[in-house]
Structure formats: structure tokens, C-alpha cells
Amino acid sequence: MNDLIEVKKKLNIFHVAVVAIAFISVIALIVTITRFVRIQMMKNENNKYIKAVKIAENKALEEQENERIAREIEEQRQKEEQEKFSGLSEYEISNIEKIYKHSEPKRIFLTFDDGPTTQVTPYILDLLKQENIKATFFVLGYRVELNPNLVKREFEEGHFIANHGYSHKYSSIYESVDNVLNEYYKTNDIIKSAIGNQNYNSLVFRFPGGSVGGKYHSLKQDAKQTLKEKGVASLDWNALTKDAEGANTKEKLMENFYETTNGKTSIVLLMHDAADKILTYEVLPEIISYARENGYEFKTLYDVIGR
Numbered sequence: 001m002n003d004l005i006e007v008k009k010k011l012n013i014f015h016v017a018v019v020a021i022a023f024i025s026v027i028a029l030i031v032t033i034t035r036f037v038r039i040q041m042m043k044n045e046n047n048k049y050i051k052a053v054k055i056a057e058n059k060a061l062e063e064q065e066n067e068r069i070a071r072e073i074e075e076q077r078q079k080e081e082q083e084k085f086s087g088l089s090e091y092e093i094s095n096i097e098k099i100y101k102h103s104e105p106k107r108i109f110l111t112f113d114d115g116p117t118t119q120v121t122p123y124i125l126d127l128l129k130q131e132n133i134k135a136t137f138f139v140l141g142y143r144v145e146l147n148p149n150l151v152k153r154e155f156e157e158g159h160f161i162a163n164h165g166y167s168h169k170y171s172s173i174y175e176s177v178d179n180v181l182n183e184y185y186k187t188n189d190i191i192k193s194a195i196g197n198q199n200y201n202s203l204v205f206r207f208p209g210g211s212v213g214g215k216y217h218s219l220k221q222d223a224k225q226t227l228k229e230k231g232v233a234s235l236d237w238n239a240l241t242k243d244a245e246g247a248n249t250k251e252k253l254m255e256n257f258y259e260t261t262n263g264k265t266s267i268v269l270l271m272h273d274a275a276d277k278i279l280t281y282e283v284l285p286e287i288i289s290y291a292r293e294n295g296y297e298f299k300t301l302y303d304v305i306g307r
Helices: 002-084 090-097 121-131 141-146 148-156 177-195 217-229 250-261 278-293 301-305
Strands: 107-115 136-139 160-163 266-272 297-299
Touching: 090 301, 107 121, 107 278, 121 148, 121 278, 136 141, 136 148, 141 148, 141 177, 148 160, 148 177, 160 177, 160 301, 177 217, 250 266, 250 278, 266 278
Parallel strands: 107 136, 107 266, 107 297, 136 160
Antiparallel strands: none
């Protein structure tokens, strides 16, 4: 009997030990699983962090690359713009000087002096835009100061902005070669400010009254040569409506146009967009129609210098 009781006690102890071991094993397994889960979670979080860091690094590198490309594009644009408006070469000036020679196909340069003015220039620009024609405007510095937005519009619509000096006062301009240069550069700076482009250079100068003849002829030739040495061409005209010489009807303007363009294949037509030249705007549609009907192509000085 005592042996049986002793066996039962041992069995009970064994059962307790088994249960305890099983419980401990379960607890250990839970702890192990929990640690494993925590480690995996930490690894996942770490991987997410590393991935996020890599994404951020890649994004930063991509932004840096985009900025580098943008800088290079802007630097190239600036370089091209500076080249576009740098002083003319001898070859380019030679092309300007030969502008009146025979051309095939025929061509016509519409040039307007003494603007811009609110009374006439906007109407001419509207018409040119409507007809898809580009022209050349020889602007006066003091009028650019008064109407900078009109010059900006001329430039943005693809017209060539050339230089007609600042004052148009012969006694002041032709006092010396330096005065001619000062008028050119002063107007050039005013144009830059008006169009918002400090690289711009007007490149071509039209002497008020023309570059030949009169009591200032000798000084003009000296000034022309000095400008040429500085990469600036001079341009006169070989046809005109005489809108600044007393022609006061559309019929008279057209008569002068027909007379001075007759037989020419390369026409540099002098007109004006000063405040009192509304007749010039009014005859312009007829001039355009005549030029098209007779096979002339409309050109600007951009076409001549090849820029």
C-alpha cells in the first residue's frame, strides 16, 4: 500500500514537472516568437527607413541633376543670346552694305523711322501682325523712353529694333563723332531697358537725315567708319514714300513709292511712324498688296545678317 502511494506521488510530481516544462516551453516559444516578430518588425521598419532614405537621396540627386541641366540650358541660352547680339562681323556688315544690290527672289524691307508713337505705331503693328509681316523699326531714344511698351511689343512680335539715335537734332548729333556714338549707345541702353534684355544690341544705325550729303557729310563718314570698327553697320534706303518730305495725300505717297521702287529687286523702303504720319499707316495695305502681287518677299535685317 505504501509502495502504491509512493508511486502515485512520483507520478504526480512527474505530471507537475511535465506541465511545468510544457508551460515553460510555451512561454519560451512565445518569447521567441515575440522576439522574432519584433526583430522582423524592426527589420521591416529599418528597411522602410533605408528605402525612404534612398528615395529621398535619389530625389535629391534627381533635383540636383535637373538643376544642373536647367543651369546648362540657361547658360547656353545666354551664350546664344550674347552671340546673337554681339557686334557684327565684317562679313555681316558687308551684307548690310550690299543690301541694295540685285536680289533673286525679289525682296522688300519695310523700315519705319522716328517712333515709337501711340498715335501711329500700334496701328502699324496691328496691320503687320494681321498680314504676318516682320519689319524693321529705327527707333528714337527719347521716344522709346516715352513708349517702352511699344518697343517691347515690336521686339516680342519679331520685328528688328534698329537705332536712329536719341534726339534727331542734327546740330547736336553731328557736332562730333563722339556725339554720334553717344547717341547710339544711349539709345541702345534705353532699348535694352524697354525690352527687358540686357544682352540686346541694336547693331544697325540709321543716321538722321541719311549718312551721305549735306554739310555734315565728312563727319558722318568718319562716324560711320568708327561704328563699323565697333561692329555696328549703317543703313540708309533706296526707296521712299516721302511721308516726311511734304507728301500729304495717300495718292502722293503711293506715287512716290511707285517711282522710287520701279525696277528694283531689293527695296529698302523708308517710312515713318511719328505722331503725324497716320497716312503712312493708311497706305501701308496698298504697299503690301503691291509687293505681294509683284513677287516681293518681306524681310528684316535679321535675314540680312543671318541671325
